[in-house]
Amino acid sequence: MNFMASKQPENSLLGPEADSQRTLYPYVTGTSVVALKYKDGILMAADMGGSYGSTLRYKSVERMKPIGKHSLLGASGEISDFQEILRYLDELILYDNMWDDGNSLGPKEVHNYLTRVMYNRRNKFNPLWNSLVLGGVKNGQKYLGTVSMIGVNFEDNHVATGFGNHLARPILRQEWHENLSYEDGVRLLEKCMRVLLYRDRSAINKLQIAKITEEGMTISQPYSLKTYWEFSAFANPAQGAVGTW
Amino acid sequence: MFRNQYDTDVTTWSPAGRLFQVEYAMEAVKQGSAAIGLRSKTHIVLGCVNKANSELSSHQKKIFKVDDHIGVAIAGLTADGRVLSRYMRNECINYSFTYESPLPVGRLVVQLADKAQVCTQRSWKRPYGVGLLVAGLDESGAHLYYNCPSGNYFEYQAFAIGSRSQAAKTYLERRFKNFSDSSRDNLVKDALMAIRETLQGETLKSSICTVAVVGVGEPFHILDQETVQQMIDAFEIVGEQEGPAAEPDAAAAAAAGQEAAAADQGGSTEEGVAPMDI
Numbered sequence: 001m002n003f004m005a006s007k008q009p010e011n012s013l014l015g016p017e018a019d020s021q022r023t024l025y026p027y028v029t030g031t032s033v034v035a036l037k038y039k040d041g042i043l044m045a046a047d048m049g050g051s052y053g054s055t056l057r058y059k060s061v062e063r064m065k066p067i068g069k070h071s072l073l074g075a076s077g078e079i080s081d082f083q084e085i086l087r088y089l090d091e092l093i094l095y096d097n098m099w100d101d102g103n104s105l106g107p108k109e110v111h112n113y114l115t116r117v118m119y120n121r122r123n124k125f126n127p128l129w130n131s132l133v134l135g136g137v138k139n140g141q142k143y144l145g146t147v148s149m150i151g152v153n154f155e156d157n158h159v160a161t162g163f164g165n166h167l168a169r170p171i172l173r174q175e176w177h178e179n180l181s182y183e184d185g186v187r188l189l190e191k192c193m194r195v196l197l198y199r200d201r202s203a204i205n206k207l208q209i210a211k212i213t214e215e216g217m218t219i220s221q222p223y224s225l226k227t228y229w230e231f232s233a234f235a236n237p238a239q240g241a242v243g244t245w
Numbered sequence: 246m247f248r249n250q251y252d253t254d255v256t257t258w259s260p261a262g263r264l265f266q267v268e269y270a271m272e273a274v275k276q277g278s279a280a281i282g283l284r285s286k287t288h289i290v291l292g293c294v295n296k297a298n299s300e301l302s303s304h305q306k307k308i309f310k311v312d313d314h315i316g317v318a319i320a321g322l323t324a325d326g327r328v329l330s331r332y333m334r335n336e337c338i339n340y341s342f343t344y345e346s347p348l349p350v351g352r353l354v355v356q357l358a359d360k361a362q363v364c365t366q367r368s369w370k371r372p373y374g375v376g377l378l379v380a381g382l383d384e385s386g387a388h389l390y391y392n393c394p395s396g397n398y399f400e401y402q403a404f405a406i407g408s409r410s411q412a413a414k415t416y417l418e419r420r421f422k423n424f425s426d427s428s429r430d431n432l433v434k435d436a437l438m439a440i441r442e443t444l445q446g447e448t449l450k451s452s453i454c455t456v457a458v459v460g461v462g463e464p465f466h467i468l469d470q471e472t473v474q475q476m477i478d479a480f481e482i483v484g485e486q487e488g489p490a491a492e493p494d495a496a497a498a499a500a501a502g503q504e505a506a507a508a509d510q511g512g513s514t515e516e517g518v519a520p521m522d523i
Contacts, residue, residue: 109344
């Protein structure tokens with residue numbers, strides 16, 4: 001015990017000792033999550049990669065989980081923070097169920113709860129380093145929203161995190177429409193995930209697609225997308241610019 | 246009830262297994278002026294008798310809006326009622342802020358009941374001396390609850406508390422089977438009739454009563470004096486055809502007529518039986 005203690009109060013976040021107490025950067029991260037509303041509910045896709053910096057270290061990470069009866073949560077960013085969030089939500093749903101009174105928290109409520117958690121952590125300079133996608137159906141109402149690590153939240157017909165915002169959203173803006181069938185929705189998501197696979201360094205070719213409807217949630221077995229590398233531009237990349245690699 | 250050696254504090258049981266302080270608190274509810282509540286599948290109406298102490302003063306507030314979907318009418322120590330209303334408003338607004346969704350009435354009522362129970366098990370506290378009729382709209386429909394000082398709560402189709410509430414209860418008991426499918430306006434009329442029963446012959450005027458409504462598509466609000474008076478006029482006069490334009494089914498309700506309330510009066514206390522549930 002150091003009695004010549006620092007002049008700062010115990011709960012101060014300033015100073016080198018305090019740095020070990022708050023998140024400064026993520027370690028094991030997941031990449032994009034993409035989701036859209038379709039006729040019967042929500043479809044969400046995420047690959048199963050957990051990167052350790054630039055190493056594709058873990059290849060069976062489930063980044064989408066069901067929450068209660070009505071919601072589905074997908075996360076990108078720090079995996080350990082995602083697990084922490086799942087623990088918070090587990091407790092939340094437990095207490096909700098303990099009321100045993102016919103009321104239950106729907107996706108809108110869970111989304112707002114998460115917004116409060118993320119924003120409050122951000123205000124303490126100790127964020128949960130995640131971008132979350134929360135989708136679900138309750139009483140016939142479809143809901144799809146997102147929250148970032150700084151507490152920015154909104155709902156939309158299609159959302160994505162990370163690289164998905166730059167590569168997938170433009171595709172969705174062109175091709176999404178109301179009342180997509182399940183097959184069309186999956187096809188659209190796969191199109192987005194394929195682009196991400198080609199262009200996102202941290203993406204791996206092992207993904208899951210989750211579906212949530214009024215009846216419940218299902219998550220597919222992991223599978224991989226067919227890719228095509230024989231584009232002529234790739235055959236001789238140095239053609240246009242000698243010396244390039 | 247008579248004084249006895251077991252009634253000094255709330256943490257003393259009587260040999261018969263009664264907590265007299267809690268029962269005395271419920272007595273305080275019976276002495277307060279009447280409050281009634283009734284519900285259909287889609288609406289709940291709260292009403293209360295509001296008599297000012299003197300002509301110079303205004304009357305006490307007995308109906309409180311707790312949230313857009315919940316309101317409460319009180320009988321008993323109105324100061325205790327005010328404090329509990331503030332607690333309820335707080336709970337509602339905190340839930341709304343966190344979940345952006347209205348707090349289900351059933352849960353608010355349980356929290357309120359648990360709060361009341363604490364006061365029946367601490368030697369340094371006293372029970373709240375107020376009964377609350379909580380009206381609220383949920384995902385699961387329209388609800389009316391009664392919260393007791395004892396920490397119990399019950400759900401009702403219709404209920405009345407306070408002095409001379411037995412007259413209103415008798416009226417409601419006769420009619421409650423129809424309430425489920427009643428229209429909003431008929432529900433309000435039934436509420437006014439029930440309030441009139443507690444007045445014992447005194448003329449029903451909008452200046453001595455307050456009525457509030459909450460329903461599907463209709464946030465909780467207290468009806469203004471004019472509207473209430475119009476509705477009173479519409480049914481009070483037998484045989485008169487059309488009331489003001491605001492009440493389309495005024496004619497039907499006017500034909501229902503006035504029935505003399507021959508019910509027995511007073512705050513009834515059942516001797517020998519612990520009245521833990523009213």
